[in-house]
Amino acid sequence: MKISMKYILSTITLIFLSCSGESDVHSVIKEDQETVKEETIEREGLQTQGVEIIVLGEAQDAGAPQLYCEEKCCIRLRDNNDRKLVSCIGVKDLDNSEYYLFDATPDMDEQLEHFCEKGSLDGIFLTHAHIGHYTGLMYLGREAHSAEMVPVFAMPKMAEFLRKNGPWSLLVENGNIDLVEVENEGEVQLNSQLLVKPFLVPHRDEFSETVGYKIIGPKKTALFIPDIDKWDEWEKDIKREINEVDIALIDATFYDEHELKGRDMSEIPHPFVVETMKLFQEESEELKNKVYFIHINHSNPILDEDSEEAQQVISNGFNIAYEGTRIAL
């Protein structure tokens, strides 16, 4: 209430300025806005410098509640008028005022609105061509806010898919996005303190490759692997990979093998949360604490932070990347 009043005051001052031409009113507005910013920072304990990861959504591709799901997972959400946004992280470089998204979800309009101002998005890194990971690009087109050359970092097949298929091809032709091809294990130096490295992971690659990203900030390094089939199908050893980083946001699509009634779960393989926890069982507390589970299916009980399963994950020493989670990088 206090904050919106300040904005109203600023607006009134602005109107006054346009009529009177007083030159010092600008600084009054600026001071007002800075006080608001400071108050917000104080209230939310936000970082004011460096780089941070902000979790903008935690759900699997189709979000939650999921269409036509009549199980208690989604009934509970509908009853509470609650909605879990699709898995996405934002990386905010406060020193350079740069903003990057990892994945363009169908909830990207809402996620961007909370993340950065119009025209300030510096790039989107795509993991693959499944609906939860790229369809948000539609919000950059002419039907939406008609962005100008937002860099979209994608692997060669993913880039080709966008270039060759409508409606995505229009975004390229109209210059709403600027496709930047990345390569497996290649380096994308975003600025003096932020480096991004894509790496291939096994997944159902119908239209594109699937990659995870290593995000190297000034103080810490993060892994982002929202989708992968099974850890043992990957040529790399997940334990070793996590050992080498500080933060690991990893696939938590399903909790265990009993989750999807009436569907063959071998057709949609993912490392179950229970499998991942078992794999790290003997590892140090420090290693377990690096893990943040993300990309959580509506059927996975840990989507509800009050569930027994979510509590179990936490008491085992792991974290869950709920929307709003902030991690310094």
Ligand SMILES: [Zn+2]
């Ligand atoms: Zn997905």
Ligand SMILES: [Zn+2]
């Ligand atoms: Zn459900």
Ligand SMILES: [Zn+2]
């Ligand atoms: Zn996928």
